[in-house]
Amino acid sequence: MTLATIARPTALTFPTLDNDPDVLAQLLADKRSVNTRRAYAGDVRDFFKTMTGQLPSRSAVTQFLQLPERDAVALVLKWKAIMMSGEGRSKPLAEATINRRLAAIKSLVTMGLNLGVCDFNLARIKGETVQKYRDTTGIDVSTFQRILSTCNRETFAGKRDYALLRLLWGNALRRNEVSQLSIKDFNPCAGNLQILGKGKGTQQQSIDLGPATVAAIRDWLTVRPGTAGENDPLFVALDFAAIGHRITGDGIYKLVQRKAKTAGIDKQMSPHRIRHSAITAALDATDGNVRKVQKLSRHKNLNTLMIYDDNRGRDQLDVTALLDGMF
Numbered sequence: 001m002t003l004a005t006i007a008r009p010t011a012l013t014f015p016t017l018d019n020d021p022d023v024l025a026q027l028l029a030d031k032r033s034v035n036t037r038r039a040y041a042g043d044v045r046d047f048f049k050t051m052t053g054q055l056p057s058r059s060a061v062t063q064f065l066q067l068p069e070r071d072a073v074a075l076v077l078k079w080k081a082i083m084m085s086g087e088g089r090s091k092p093l094a095e096a097t098i099n100r101r102l103a104a105i106k107s108l109v110t111m112g113l114n115l116g117v118c119d120f121n122l123a124r125i126k127g128e129t130v131q132k133y134r135d136t137t138g139i140d141v142s143t144f145q146r147i148l149s150t151c152n153r154e155t156f157a158g159k160r161d162y163a164l165l166r167l168l169w170g171n172a173l174r175r176n177e178v179s180q181l182s183i184k185d186f187n188p189c190a191g192n193l194q195i196l197g198k199g200k201g202t203q204q205q206s207i208d209l210g211p212a213t214v215a216a217i218r219d220w221l222t223v224r225p226g227t228a229g230e231n232d233p234l235f236v237a238l239d240f241a242a243i244g245h246r247i248t249g250d251g252i253y254k255l256v257q258r259k260a261k262t263a264g265i266d267k268q269m270s271p272h273r274i275r276h277s278a279i280t281a282a283l284d285a286t287d288g289n290v291r292k293v294q295k296l297s298r299h300k301n302l303n304t305l306m307i308y309d310d311n312r313g314r315d316q317l318d319v320t321a322l323l324d325g326m327f
Helices: 023-029 034-052 058-065 069-085 095-114 141-148 156-170 175-179 211-221 249-262 271-285 290-297 302-313 315-324
Strands: 192-195 205-208
Touching: 023 034, 023 058, 023 095, 034 058, 034 069, 034 095, 058 069, 058 095, 069 095, 141 156, 141 249, 141 271, 156 175, 156 211, 156 249, 156 271, 175 249, 175 271, 249 271, 271 290, 271 302, 290 302
Parallel strands: none
Antiparallel strands: 192 205
């Protein structure tokens, strides 16, 4: 099959290749995270729908992988150009989204190489330059206090929201790290929590909690609805349709947005914005001790925290003010 026949959305028919491995299925099975599997499946689907007009069936994936390397590279580069230009879409895709989708196709080809379906990879295709953490400032302590004050701690929802928000702030957790928590992960006597950190697979990390957070979680557990076995979720949904079920990452996101709106905060808020805020507040409190704050943020790369510290210091504004006052 030539590039010309696969490069445009058309009703193509691929033969069933029973002797070839299901490369896409193997790629998705190789990912521990449900979110990663979902994202990769969607990105591969976008590639095949955009460039061939069909879904990534087993035979379609095999046919793509068995293209000559030159044609496969050209096809992926054309897809990248379409994503950058926004052709056939409502708008061009963001650099980070393009890079994620390219990573999915690169991983698909690498898996095909490992399984002996193709004899090349896409390492030469480069992603777009992305500036990470452009805005890490978040909100200040008094603003977060306003969010906490919206929790009516006489109600089930207020106790849950208060404990969850204190955990997001006091330990700078990500929303999925909170969503995955089970009752057995919380040790009130030792004052710690076992979490599944980002990029750690099934290996749990022990993190210490502040006394106020421990007390808030214990208070929540006294009224938590549903069963309370050690494997049951620590935080559950309280809406009528899903009461007692594990709260999802999306549920935590909506909770934070709802609380911020109630507190009268105009800035777009999210669990990750609270994480940014907590890390920045920790740097302020420790006078920029990035190594100490790294224990809180759990960033692998210390340079990431340096970006937080630079943004916190606003050094560029100080220098600009000096220059502005010279005449």
